[in-house]
Amino acid sequence: AQKITQTQPGMFVQEKEAVTLDCTYDTSDPSYGLFWYKQPSSGEMIFLIYQGSYDQQNATEGRYSLNFQKARKSANLVISASQLGDSAMYFCAMRETGYGGATNKLIFGTGTLLAVQP
Amino acid sequence: NAGVMQNPRHLVRRRGQEARLRCSPMKGHSHVYWYRQLPEEGLKFMVYLQKENIIDESGMPKERFSAEFPKEGPSILRIQQVVRGDSAAYFCASHKGSAENTEAFFGQGTRLTVV
Numbered sequence: 039a040q041k042i043t044q045t046q047p048g049m050f051v052q053e054k055e056a057v058t059l060d061c062t063y064d065t066s067d068p069s070y071g072l073f074w075y076k077q078p079s080s081g082e083m084i085f086l087i088y089q090g091s092y093d094q095q096n097a098t099e100g101r102y103s104l105n106f107q108k109a110r111k112s113a114n115l116v117i118s119a120s121q122l123g124d125s126a127m128y129f130c131a132m133r134e135t136g137y138g139g140a141t142n143k144l145i146f147g148t149g150t151l152l153a154v155q156p
Numbered sequence: 157n158a159g160v161m162q163n164p165r166h167l168v169r170r171r172g173q174e175a176r177l178r179c180s181p182m183k184g185h186s187h188v189y190w191y192r193q194l195p196e197e198g199l200k201f202m203v204y205l206q207k208e209n210i211i212d213e214s215g216m217p218k219e220r221f222s223a224e225f226p227k228e229g230p231s232i233l234r235i236q237q238v239v240r241g242d243s244a245a246y247f248c249a250s251h252k253g254s255a256e257n258t259e260a261f262f263g264q265g266t267r268l269t270v271v
Binding site: 075081082083142146 | 191259265
């Protein structure tokens with residue numbers, strides 16, 4: 039069965055420093071997609087970054103980058119130059135593969151609460 | 157291009173009442189996924205619908221919950237005879253088609269509180 043694990047319930051980071059949020063996954067499918075979402079206190083789910091299992095390079099989107107280590111089955115999110123507005127819950131997710139092939143159904147981890155300190 | 161619209165944003169129901177949650181997908185999107193987020197947890201898949209069809213309802217509780225996506229109008233998630241344990245945030249996400257997408261567009265969620 040596919041599974042996403044986020045082992046850090048909470049993290050502190052100093053403003054302007056970089057922070058890494060851990061995510062490991064388990065799947066036997068050779069083709070999969072990994073996502074990171076941000077959920078601020080207002081509650082909406084904000085898409086941050088996507089990594090496909092066959093992508094040759096690690097995904098980057100502005101201050102967000104994904105440290106994709108396929109052999110270790112990890113897809114850690116790196117946020118550079120943290121800002122106060124980065125304080126939020128962060129979820130790692132994986133696209134689930136069904137019997138009919140790939141779907142857009144997502145499996146989420148339990149999240150990491152990031153607090154950026156001034 | 158409006159995003160995924162969910163309403164209401166907040167819904168309070170007494171135990172035993174019915175809750176109706178609506179989701180209008182992005183323009184041109186005909187695939188809708190519903191997720192539930194219990195307090196302090198990640199999102200969990202409930203149901204996947206295309207226009208007029210339920211494709212996958214493996215995450216839906218067997219009783220009291222139903223979903224539809226009619227030819228015209230929004231997708232509706234209906235919870236009958238709500239109980240306190242139904243209190244959660246309910247999100248929908250829309251996609252253009254069944255092929256893999258690199259991004260799921262989520263609505264802002266409906267926060268259901270059962271008192």
